[in-house]
Amino acid sequence: MMKKGLTTLAVSIAALFSFQALSADLPNNLEWETNDSAPTFASPKATFGGTFRTYTLSFPQTFRTVGPDSNGSFRSWILQANLPPLIKHPNTNEWLPGLAQSWAFGDDNKTVYFKLNPKATWSDGKPVTADDYQFMLKLMRSKDIVAPWYNDFFTNEIADVISFNKYTIAVVSAKARNRDELIEYTNLMPRPAHFYGKPKVDKNNDGIDDKFVRKYNFKPEPVTGPYYIDKIKKGKNIAFKHVGEDWWGYENKYNQHRFNVEKINIKVIRDADIALKHFEKGNLDSFDLVRPDLWHEKSDGKNYQNGYIQKAWVYNQAAVGAGGLWLNTAKPMLDDINVRKGIMYATDFDMMIAKVLRNDYSRKPNGMGFGHPGYDNTDIKAPKFDAKKAIEYFEKAGFSKVGSDGIRTNDKGERLSFAVTYSQQSFTPRVAVLKEQAKLAGLDFELNLIDGSSMFKYVLEKKHDISFHNMGTGDIPAYWEYFHSDNANKPQTNHFTNFTSPELDGLIDSFKSEFDIEKKRALSREIQQVIADANVIVPGYMVPYARAGFWRWMKLPEQMATKQTGYLFHGWGFAQTFSTFWIDEEIKKETKAAMKSGKTFEPVTIIDDTYKL
Template sequence: MRALALLLGAFFTLTAWAELPAELPADLEWITNSEDPLFASPLAKRGGTLRMSVQSFPLTLRRVGPDSNGSFAGFLRPNQMSLVVYHPETRRPIPSLASHWAFGPNGRTIFYRIDADARWSDGVAVSGADFEFTVEFMRSKHVVAPWYSNYYTDVVTDVKAYGHKVIGVEGATAKPRDEMLFEYGIGVVPKHFHVLNERWVRDTNWKVEPNTGPYQISEVRKGKYIVFERKKDWWASERRYYRHRFNPDRIRVKVIRDINISYQHFMKGDLDSFGLVLPRFWHEKAKGENYEKGYINRYWFYNEAVQPSAGLFLNEDSPKLADRNVRYALAHALNFDKVINTVLRGDYSRMHTFNEGFGEYDNTTIRQRPFDLDKSRDHLAASGWVERGPDGILVKDGQRLSIRITYGAPQHTERLVILREEAKKAGIELELQLLDSASSFKQMQEKKHEVAWMAWGSQGMSPRYWQFWHSDNAHKPQTNNLMNHDDPAMDAMIDEYRAATDKARRIELAHALEQMIFDSGSMIASTKVPYTRSAAWRWMKLPDELGTRTSGSLFNPFELSSGIYSSGGLFWIDLDEKKRVRDARDDGDAFPALLVLNEQYKR
């Protein structure tokens, strides 16, 4: 009887933990982190307006749903705080919307204590009910968000509120603790704001959703600019890791469709900073009186940020690109070495895999197919592309081997022109289709492209494959499988990778998946840069170290880098210095010229 009682006790314990318990367990070990080093400067000053530019106006102000995954999401999503974020130096979890967290015993359950002061921008307190509503919201057919619907169904299986300020999150599978906080660190949606019905997409397209972060949209002039304003009473201002950060009072984001015109605005003093990662700007344009007289400073900062997944994404639903031989031939016809050594001045290097920068998860044995015209011709001949037309382009059954490349970054045209001219030698015509960034991404999301030239921002503690490579996301719009790749063997491996609890096995699967991606030929990786470079007017101030180990940009006004690291918002505007600089320009006076090179994190 005693053995039976023990067995039944164990059975009921396991059964209770098969789902979130009805009552909050009393024996949870609550964890926080108030020990990691501070990284913002105590010298930072509040005030001023940061003036930025973007190349296209967003198609929506929604964070999810149709057309929401464009570049402007990088302005909206960081202002909806995560439950926890990661320290930009130690890479350990630190409090954000949650002050504490605790792990359940089954390896797939986490409990969060919401910060007692957390509130929405309209003053309503953030509650456990908002997190419960988030699941209903993300699963709703009215939202039309396939990735989120899957995540909140197959990855996060349940969310339960325990009173007003504690929630439990249940994941589908056990994960290593260092990955679980990210994998099951759900977002939050304001329940009091949304009405879920068939009009939701249209009704909320230009509505400003309440948020929890330091900035909120205060003005929208469609097609022209958007203004963010810092909340005067932001609830997290004095939290340990948020002190001395997010310092400008306002952020004015102006649409300037040409990067060269944007640079002219910067040189006139109408924009406060300008990214100089592009070699042409760093080597050729960052010269002249403004630099020589010390009005504008230059910064070159190496980091350890995860690399974006950059390159050419080949749509396998395109008849020509459905042929693997054509995909391989295209890869061998792309002379990236010439691009790197000419247009890019040797400042970039070749990227070899879809994901890079995840440490042990990286498959470092893969090398991208080199520029080799003989191999390109051999692959094409194997598929019957042997006859050349009068202009040298291959023809089969009366059809030219012409492939359209869609892109939304005009500053990349020089690179693509070199690739186009070199590909002609193999008999391949590359038709370059430049659209504004919002329109190009919309075409890609609707799967109307042949080849997409773009980069996905990478984030997290480990690579992500499901949204990009699983057949669940192929042959349908508004998903990130731009290749329309549909491979049952890869599906099975992705499913196993998502469900794996053993880190060593996950690493093994990630290596195998990268090999399968390479073997498919559906993604041709382009280039990578292990640093950021910027120019900024002298009144733009940075901490002594400039940035952190994971800073992707020195003048990022919002919190996150690589999706999880709390490294943004470290700069400030010195209004007294701004007056001095403007007076000096009027009088012809000078300051010492400044070029700062920080190689602390150079690998």
């Protein structure tokens, strides 16, 4: 039975979408689906044009999205400049057409067929075809990209990509999966074969340049989405440009009235507080006020009171990824579970949230995240701060002496001291609270601030003792990249704790291959319990909202947010803002004139709790 809102398209009417004649190898019993009945979430009032001015804390180490140093914060800007075959509705979770106009499932529970939009083009004007999918598979399997996770996924999880004609493909999973998960695994974005061309050096004879990593480090690919990287001033600035109002994607109703600004200018400003000053001077169009001190204290100046800058706080129901404090068990002392258990009780996130974060944030119950119904182990609770319990575990580990500085030592004279690595100056007060509270248990947290993308590179290289950071997530939790022994003690992987066990490997392997959704969820809960018992992630905090200040010329739909809105203004992307904002140039002129003349407007603060849990 077809899902509500889906239209079955018989193969016999494929000509309606201007596809080439189907290959004889294409099954003739496929039921093609599309979706044109889900609600839209943009505003028809939106207008096109203008430059959105924003910032980033650090210049990216690369513009590649695979390979060394590619897993930085700027990566999302690049990835979301492309469309996958299908996109997920941010409120209803229905699948919508993206790069593909329609899709169908094979009888084997492994294969999904896609009819690509024949009007789809790369940002350089070249058509998107099945060849780009064939190249994608070749690229991701190549050792030349130096990306073990992608090599594994596209070898062991994706069996094949089959081309039937220029615009019809099938992506074949290596194992049977239920339909929702099958789409998640096969909903892959192509790579522009014409951009890479024939490699000059190919000793591996795999069709990929042996010097791929260096050659394409700062050479952005063409994209399928509306924005491409136009200008780069290394270390200073990155500018994106819209391909134009005739972008092929606007024939899709779910893209209409979105991606409205003509240019996006991203300035590198290495300190968030300095960036705030740039914003309040009018040099940036919006500024995220997620931090409680920003919302409650620092966003109440003259420009806010005079109504030139407005504020909005919207709640969401987005899933939360793994994170908090990641304990690197490859480091001395952290390989002792009693030390790790002691750290669990000696880390006072609750006081941090109350004292520094004004209880705006919530404690994450589980180090592996939150908001994955059925997959989350709800029996796991974040431990409360308890110095006495922490001391008991530290003494079990041999740290029975207390030095003159209050920090515990063992018989070898080793201090119970670990560096906590973090990425932003604004996080210093948060980590400082953890440091002060940990002293009550004789534990020393050294503050190790490494700015921006350099911090994440440091952690990927496994140089950290303890890393204070959070990761993103999908609808289904990921485990292999974080905890399978295949990735332990290796640079450029997300195995931040280096904790492994045969039991955990077995569970993760079973989770990856399990077809039955309820069994898969049960395996997920079991995996989370093993990870919790290992005491390798101190559950941190989660932020169930988006908050921003913005100049009054920045406009949003009447229903300004969706369930998945992570940012109100952040460029584009189904996982970010959904890019429904626009710039009203007339109001911009009006506001600037008012500021010169002294005219004021009513101050505006909007709080939207539609999706508050």
